[in-house]
Amino acid sequence: MQIRQLGAGDYDDRMALSQFAFQMRLTEEQLELRRKSYRPEEEWGAFDERGELLSALSILPLETWLQGRLLRMGGVAGVATWPEARRQGCVSKLLLHALTVMKREGQTVSMLHPFSFGFYRRYGYEMTIERKKYTIETRQLPPRKDTPGFVKRMAERDTAVLDAIYSAYASRYNGNILRTPSWWNERVFRKEGMFAVYYREDRTPEGYVFYEIANGLMTLHEMAYVSDTAYTALWTFVANHDSMISEVTWMAPVDDSLPFLLPDPRIRQEIVPYFMTRIVDAQAFVKEYAWEPDAENRENEETVLLRLTDEHAPWNEGEFRLVWSAAGEGRLERIEAGEAASRAADEDFISCDIQGLAAMLAGGRRPTWLAAVGRIAGPGERLRVLERRIPNRTAYLVDFF
Incomplete structure (x- = not known):
């Protein structure tokens, strides 16, 4: 072969x-x-x-x-x-x-995007992205509210306008991708549907919805917004279709707030496992990752010991010092055989496989939670240090590939 x-x-x-x-x-x-x-x-x-x-x-x-x-x-x-x-x-x-x-x-x-989560877990991938699927009957749509500015359908698709909104929205989550012009043309615009954009009173665009209507069903391919006002205005725009649709579907971030804002929050909601992530090069990844700075410790570095396993990428396997500066810059230093740290007791190390590392750093799973369900192990004090250094951010992906 x-x-x-x-x-x-x-x-x-x-x-x-x-x-x-x-x-x-x-x-x-x-x-x-x-x-x-x-x-x-x-x-x-x-x-x-x-x-x-x-x-x-x-x-x-x-x-x-x-x-x-x-x-x-x-x-x-x-x-x-x-x-x-x-x-x-x-x-x-x-x-x-x-x-x-x-x-x-x-x-x-x-x-x-896996055909089987179990199959790709064998190669070091882990589920990191889930989405919340809404199915909303017309009678359950949010009440229409007056907002400053206006929503207007796009006669011609303007990539510059859409991408500025998308990038500001997408960067708030872990997992969304940077869209190039070719990605917009070959992937996004290939779908059937229309774009409607929310503009502030000064005509600054702050949100859009990409939607399709067929057989009484309104499918929101994506909704992106940079302000609460834009979010409210876009849902009012969706609700204005009530005379021609029976229900609306949308794959939202798992932390989306819509049900809390509805008069009757008993809409159909389903958490759908979506994408998997794998850390390819742990040392390079740790260096690029944006760790949480230590506001109380402005001078000294902070360290935990990490025992990492990766069956298919030997460059990731071994014992490491995970070190952070006060400013939040991280580095993963391999502990060579014979070093003092390598003779530390087993209970001094956080033990983790490459899947668990992805779940923590890309999937929003907290180290103490992973330890509680048996996916990682280590002293509670060291786990809490690690947890404090990982920013708490929701994982979400609008796209598919």
Whole structure:
């Protein structure tokens, strides 16, 4: 078996595999349209001795917001295998190769949408992003409120206006991605629907809703806003469709406040597991991560001992000192054999696998909670130090890849 990057000449084989694996049928026109945006440098495949494609995946070079900072991220997508090649280790070899590629490219973190959470946990990924699905009957929509400014439907999609709102909104969460112009055009604008934008009285745009109406159902593809007034105005706009719809659906952040603001909060709500995250390079990730500063300790560094396990990325495995400056800059220092710290008692270390580290740093799971459910272990005092250094921010992802 050979693992290699795909070339321009592999497009037809890659699309044949993708159509089969994801049970879709594209027209010749659609295939030619996708050929124009095909990026072989993002595609990797497992080939047999005859050079035939067995399995493939994409590594999308993205950036994701974590604690308000943009980190380079490898988005794993389009994982597919022909049935005759399954259970032969093709995907396993591709995923392990992808880790090496992402580390080399400086992508310290990776994300994917799993077909099976259990399968990808075996390769170091952990669930970090859940979404709250609302299904709201027309009679349950928020009451219409007068707000300053106005909401107007976009006659033509203005990427600059939308992206400014989206970026301000998305950066408030852990997990959202930075959208490039090509992402807007190839991913977002490909969906059916309309945009409506909220403008302040001075005509400054502060929010938008991207929605579609079909067969009496209003689907909110996304809602982004930078003020409470914008949020209220957009929901009033949605409620103004009450004569033509029977219900509204939206995949909201898990901390969204809408039910609390409703006269009758007994709307249908479902927490839906969505994306998984993996830390590719723990030492580089810790250096880039925005830790909480220590306001009471302006001069001295603070340290916990960390025993990290990672079956598939040996560069992450071992004993480390996790050190923070008073300003909140972190570093992960490997403890070499023979050092005094390596002779510390087991109970001095926080023991954690790579999945637990992702759950803490990208998924909003607090260290003391993870310890209570048996996912990490360590002295309570050290766990509380670690917890104090991790900013508490909700994980959310608007997009799909």
